[in-house]
Amino acid sequence: MTETLSDRRTRLMGPNVPTFYRIPVHIIRGEGIWLWDAGGKRYLDCYNNVAHVGHCHPRVVQAICAQAATLNTHTRYHHDLVLDYIERLTTTFDHGISQAILTCTGSEANDIALRMAQAATGKTGIIATDATYHGNTMAVSQLSTRKPPIGGRWPNVRLVPAPDPLATPDPDGRLFAGHVRRAMAELSAAGFGTSALLICPMFANEGLPDLPASWLAPTEAALRAEGALIIADEVQPGFGRSGSHFWGHDRLAFRPDIVTMGKPMGNGHPVAGVATTPAIMADFRNAFSYFNTFGGNPVAAAAALAVLDVIRDEDLQENAARVSAHMLNRLRDLRHPLLVDVRANGLFFGAEFQINGAPATRFAADLVESMVRKGFLTNVIGAGRHILKIRPPMPFSIENADMLMDALTRNLHETPVPA
Amino acid sequence: MTETLSDRRTRLMGPNVPTFYRIPVHIIRGEGIWLWDAGGKRYLDCYNNVAHVGHCHPRVVQAICAQAATLNTHTRYHHDLVLDYIERLTTTFDHGISQAILTCTGSEANDIALRMAQAATGKTGIIATDATYHGNTMAVSQLSTRKPPIGGRWPNVRLVPAPDPLATPDPDGRLFAGHVRRAMAELSAAGFGTSALLICPMFANEGLPDLPASWLAPTEAALRAEGALIIADEVQPGFGRSGSHFWGHDRLAFRPDIVTMGKPMGNGHPVAGVATTPAIMADFRNAFSYFNTFGGNPVAAAAALAVLDVIRDEDLQENAARVSAHMLNRLRDLRHPLLVDVRANGLFFGAEFQINGAPATRFAADLVESMVRKGFLTNVIGAGRHILKIRPPMPFSIENADMLMDALTRNLHETPVPA
Numbered sequence: 001m002t003e004t005l006s007d008r009r010t011r012l013m014g015p016n017v018p019t020f021y022r023i024p025v026h027i028i029r030g031e032g033i034w035l036w037d038a039g040g041k042r043y044l045d046c047y048n049n050v051a052h053v054g055h056c057h058p059r060v061v062q063a064i065c066a067q068a069a070t071l072n073t074h075t076r077y078h079h080d081l082v083l084d085y086i087e088r089l090t091t092t093f094d095h096g097i098s099q100a101i102l103t104c105t106g107s108e109a110n111d112i113a114l115r116m117a118q119a120a121t122g123k124t125g126i127i128a129t130d131a132t133y134h135g136n137t138m139a140v141s142q143l144s145t146r147k148p149p150i151g152g153r154w155p156n157v158r159l160v161p162a163p164d165p166l167a168t169p170d171p172d173g174r175l176f177a178g179h180v181r182r183a184m185a186e187l188s189a190a191g192f193g194t195s196a197l198l199i200c201p202m203f204a205n206e207g208l209p210d211l212p213a214s215w216l217a218p219t220e221a222a223l224r225a226e227g228a229l230i231i232a233d234e235v236q237p238g239f240g241r242s243g244s245h246f247w248g249h250d251r252l253a254f255r256p257d258i259v260t261m262g263k264p265m266g267n268g269h270p271v272a273g274v275a276t277t278p279a280i281m282a283d284f285r286n287a288f289s290y291f292n293t294f295g296g297n298p299v300a301a302a303a304a305l306a307v308l309d310v311i312r313d314e315d316l317q318e319n320a321a322r323v324s325a326h327m328l329n330r331l332r333d334l335r336h337p338l339l340v341d342v343r344a345n346g347l348f349f350g351a352e353f354q355i356n357g358a359p360a361t362r363f364a365a366d367l368v369e370s371m372v373r374k375g376f377l378t379n380v381i382g383a384g385r386h387i388l389k390i391r392p393p394m395p396f397s398i399e400n401a402d403m404l405m406d407a408l409t410r411n412l413h414e415t416p417v418p419a
Numbered sequence: 420m421t422e423t424l425s426d427r428r429t430r431l432m433g434p435n436v437p438t439f440y441r442i443p444v445h446i447i448r449g450e451g452i453w454l455w456d457a458g459g460k461r462y463l464d465c466y467n468n469v470a471h472v473g474h475c476h477p478r479v480v481q482a483i484c485a486q487a488a489t490l491n492t493h494t495r496y497h498h499d500l501v502l503d504y505i506e507r508l509t510t511t512f513d514h515g516i517s518q519a520i521l522t523c524t525g526s527e528a529n530d531i532a533l534r535m536a537q538a539a540t541g542k543t544g545i546i547a548t549d550a551t552y553h554g555n556t557m558a559v560s561q562l563s564t565r566k567p568p569i570g571g572r573w574p575n576v577r578l579v580p581a582p583d584p585l586a587t588p589d590p591d592g593r594l595f596a597g598h599v600r601r602a603m604a605e606l607s608a609a610g611f612g613t614s615a616l617l618i619c620p621m622f623a624n625e626g627l628p629d630l631p632a633s634w635l636a637p638t639e640a641a642l643r644a645e646g647a648l649i650i651a652d653e654v655q656p657g658f659g660r661s662g663s664h665f666w667g668h669d670r671l672a673f674r675p676d677i678v679t680m681g682k683p684m685g686n687g688h689p690v691a692g693v694a695t696t697p698a699i700m701a702d703f704r705n706a707f708s709y710f711n712t713f714g715g716n717p718v719a720a721a722a723a724l725a726v727l728d729v730i731r732d733e734d735l736q737e738n739a740a741r742v743s744a745h746m747l748n749r750l751r752d753l754r755h756p757l758l759v760d761v762r763a764n765g766l767f768f769g770a771e772f773q774i775n776g777a778p779a780t781r782f783a784a785d786l787v788e789s790m791v792r793k794g795f796l797t798n799v800i801g802a803g804r805h806i807l808k809i810r811p812p813m814p815f816s817i818e819n820a821d822m823l824m825d826a827l828t829r830n831l832h833e834t835p836v837p838a
Contacts, residue, residue, distance in 0.1 A: 005497045012505040014518045014700035018710045019495050026497040030490045048492065050712060056488055065484040069475055071449045072687035073467065076438050078424045078445040086431040099433045104523035104689045105713060111556050115569045124570060136709055137530050138558035150534045150706045151543060263712055268491035270523045270689040270713035281433035287569045290555055291437045293469060293682055294524060294689035 020379065021372050030055025033393050033400055035377070046392045046404050047377040052239055052264030053310040054395045060267045063306035067299045074293050075102075081301035088308055090275060092246050095255045100275040102296030102304075106235045106262020107135030109274040110198065112290065113258045114139055117229045119287040120257075120280045123193030127183045129162035131206045131383035134198060134233055143198060145383070156192040158183035162206035162383065163215075166341055166352065173211070177218035184226055194228040196258070201248030204236040207382035208350040208389075210343045213253040220254050229280070232256035235272075236348070239264045239307070240317030240394065243324045243346030251345070269303035270294070316394040320347040326398050327390075330405040336412045338363055349390040350381060355418065359384025362418050370411045376404055439798065440791050449474025452812050452819055454796070465811045465823050466796040471658055471683030472729040473814045479686045482725035486718045493712050494521075500720035507727050509694060511665050514674045519694040521715030521723075525654045525681020526554030528693040529617065531709065532677045533558055536648045538706040539676075539699045542612030546602045548581035550625045550802035553617060553652055562617060564802075575611040577602035581625035581802065582634075585760055585771065592630070596637035603645055613647040615677070620667030623655040626801035627769040627808075629762045632672040639673050648699075651675035654691075655767070658683045658726070659736030659813065662743045662765030670764070683813075688722035689713070735813040739766040745817050746809075749824040755831045757782055768809040769800060774837065778803025781837050789830045795823055 005026060009017060025043070029036040032054040035043045045055070053060065067081070075082055086100045103109050118124050128134065128143040135141065141149045142157045160179035163170060170176055184194045197219070203209055223230060237248025238261055245251040249259070257280060262272040273295075276284075284290070294300065311317060324344050331342035331351060338353040338360045353360035353367075364386045371378050381389040392400070424445060428436060444462070448455040451473040454462045464474070472479065486500070494501055505519045522528050537543050547553065547562040554560070560568045561576045579598035582589060589595055603613045616638070622628055642649060656667025657680055664670040668678065676699060681691040692714075695703075703709070713719065730736060743763050750761035750770060757772040757779045772779035772786075783805045790797050800808040811819070 005499075005502070008502050009497070012502050012509065012518055013494075013520065014697065014704045016704040016708060017494070018708060019497070024495075024497050027492055028490060028498070030492065035490075035492075050493065051491070055492075056490065058488075061484070061488045064487050065480070068483050068688075069477075069480045071447060071454075071475065072470070073446055073449065073454075073474075074469065075432075075436070076443075078428070078438070078443050079447070080424075083424070083427050083431055090431065099431055101432065105527065105711065107711070108524065108527070108556065115557055119569050136711055137527065137556045138534055139556065141707070146708075150538050150703075268713070268716065268718070269487075270716075270719070278433065284569075285433045285435040288560070289435060289437060289565070292524065292526070292555060294687070297687065297689075299687070300689070 022369055025372065033396050041375060043375050043377050044400060044403060045377050046390050047379055048393060049236060049241070049391050050263045050268050051393045052267050053307055053314070053316060054393050057267055057310055059310055060303055060306040063302040064269060064299055067302035072297055072299045075296050076291070079298050081298045081305065082296040085301040085304050088305065089273070093259065093275060094250070096277045097259060097275050099278055099281045100273050101290065102271065102273045102300065103292050104270040104272060104294050105135070106260060106272045107137050107140050108292065109260040109262060109272045110135045110140045110233060111137045112274045112284070113198065113231045113260050114196070115288065116258055116274070116276060116280050116284040117196035117231060120283040121193070121195045121227055121229060123195045124156045125158065125187030125192035125194040126156060127158045127160060127180060127194060127197045129199065129203070129206055130159040131162040132200065133205050155190060156187065158187060163203055163209045163211060164207065165209050173215040173218050177222050180219050181222045184222065184228065194223070194226055196229040196231050197223055198231040198233060200233045200236055201252045202237040202242065202345045202348060204348060205381055207352070207387050208343055208345055208348060211252060213251070216252055216254040229257040230254065231258045231260060233260050235260065235262040237345070240311050240320055241346045241348060243317060243321030246317060265307065266300060266303040267307050269300060271300045271304045311394070314395065320394055323347060323396055323398055323401050327401045327405070330401065334409060334412060338417060347392060347394060347396060351388040352382070353386050353388070359386035361386045363415065364388055367411060367415045370415050371407065374407050374411060376407050441788055444791065452815050460794060462794050462796050463819060463822060464796050465809050466798055467812060468655060468660070468810050469682045469687050470812045471686050472726055472733070472735060473812050476686055476729055478729055479722055479725040482721040483688060483718055486721035491716055491718045494715050495710070498717050500717045500724065501715040504720040504723050507724065508692070512678065512694060513669070515696045516678060516694050518697055518700045519692050520709065521690065521692045521719065522711050523689040523691060523713050524554070525679060525691045526556050526559050527711065528679040528681060528691045529554045529559045529652060530556045531693045531703070532617070532650045532679050533615070534707060535677055535693070535695060535699050535703040536615035536650060539702040540612070540614045540646055540648060542614045543575045544577065544606030544611035544613040545575060546577045546579060546599060546613060546616045548618065548622070548625055549578040550581040551619065552624050574609065575606065577606060582622055582628045582630060583626065584628050592634040592637050596641050599638050600641045603641065603647065613642070613645055615648040615650050616642055617650040617652060619652045619655055620671045621656040621661065621764045621767060623767060624800055626771070626806050627762055627764055627767060630671060632670070635671055635673040648676040649673065650677040650679065652679050654679065654681040656764070659730050659739055660765045660767060662736060662740030665736060684726065685719060685722040686726050688719060690719045690723045730813070733814065739813055742766060742815055742817055742820050746820045746824070749820065753828060753831060757836060766811060766813060766815060770807040771801070772805050772807070778805035780805045782834065783807055786830060786834045789834050790826065793826050793830060795826050
């Protein structure tokens, strides 16, 4: 008897290891916006933000190969590349953010950001939304609802209701600010005080709500009034994905104190980071002697530099803006009895399905399954897992968008509507 | 005016960023056991365990390049390489350890291991030694003394006195077991109970004490009696470094429940992991839906597989054993008024210096500085930072050992003895 790949995974990795799709795909090759499985079937990648500039981009691969063959050490020795990268990276920030620590994962970056906020404010309370995910360390997993922490949530954590304009209209952000103010009052009464609010500037996991610029202003004012900081988790919005801006926080027009980055940064090479102001960096660096062996090593820096080069040279931010407008038009042309809203934030799209006013979770899941069978990789977001999530690599073209939308239009009507 | 590299680092990375050596070295190229700085000076690498099979080993570089050009995704899709790697890795373990989670850093691995122990035992107390370092996350940094956590240590952590046979003889490990038993009693009285003892099986940061096999048996019995687990942090001892065994815990002859790995695993590529029994893995996986985007990706798995291939094909464990014996003989020939002990654990060596019975911290630091000026990279370990640390890449040869020892013999007598 041949052991199936699923059985082999369970034997070697244990139970409950997450995969995508009811019959997981077995991908063996990637190029640009295309992936191929072991049977030779081709998939249009409408999901992966890790391969930000396209799978196996030759310039990134070449940068990794050349540096891996020359030197790969760590930042306890001097090296130019990590400095060249932080210099390039920080020129993309306003708001006085000019320094960074490089790590290997977004989880590590958020784990540092929480401690930066605590070191800078002297307080320990943390606020996030109730439908988010910021990473997998013991500390950062305190902020997850879908993956609640082992042993229960720490008492210094408050999760506020995520923005959901369809269910609870909040056009100027005052409702959200009220939630944050209440959480701050609770944290203050409990003796923790508030160190920071940690949010994704496009609230991607929450469902990609359509929010106007300055929507966060009342929240920002409430936080500033108590000396609390704002941490922008740019793992999903950053590096040009929002199209109109390089960073999601600039699109939503708020001033973060700390910015964390991850997945797209090295196009799959494990690179992540946290950037902040010199004052906050000094508070952290003087409170804790942080060192990350692999963080900012020469190969990681070379990969990350190549990603910045490709974004610039291939006009990928501009492409995101252009394809975003086209995709949104095509999404708006969709007609389906369960479809209640479509929205875009650059090269990130949501299509929300409800049935009798409730999340159409099953329908959205069935739709994703039918799309993967047809060769299109998508997924779902939102607390109800009922919003189709489309977040392709950045070179996704108008032609790719039309292929996707043609398939989606057909599949939408072939997917059974639950009774 | 030209900005110095040190100034540029401070401007871009902030203050208090750790470097080695009073005048940091600026390394730009590596090959095997050699590193070159920007001025063309060559250094014999007697320190770096990250480049486990040698800097820029062509087989590891080739594996990274080939896979990076083919596919780099994540474990939410099926892929053979991560399974091939875990299969190869876990065949090196006894004690029923047959499953693993791959991460990017040893810190992430230890962060998971702590939660595995908590999920498996239902208790939250953690014990480590008082002169150790296991990583940089908010949770794992609770276990460090040299880098104490921001906001103070959690109440569920106990740090017991590290073994130090010179200062406090403990030939059969009963003294250490008594410390652990006392810590367990305290954790029990405080309502936490003990989930695990986390140790490096060669107590490397503690000073590499010379401990006989089964030295940990009384401690192990005390832990088992209360249902507590043992986590072996194999970041330093593992992958054949100890010479006599592939893993440090097998050399010290105890049974770990959880093994964590890091630095040497991918020869510099960010790969790390945590291995355990199916029962403990199931307890963790059912309590927490862990996913690490970059962990176990195809490129990381390819790099790690190549490292295992090279260790086997170049007989690096056998080399460690052979060079260890030669180095120890040469270390024993050293004569110096401050030198009180020399010891080896495979390809890891300590030479301890004391002055009037106290740690000769300044002398050890001066010796390290004089060695780097002569082109030999070493460092110090021990709570008193007074033990010369020699931990070269695994291809370190008898000839390299003689070069190092000839230089050390000369430098020892040229380094001023503090009054």
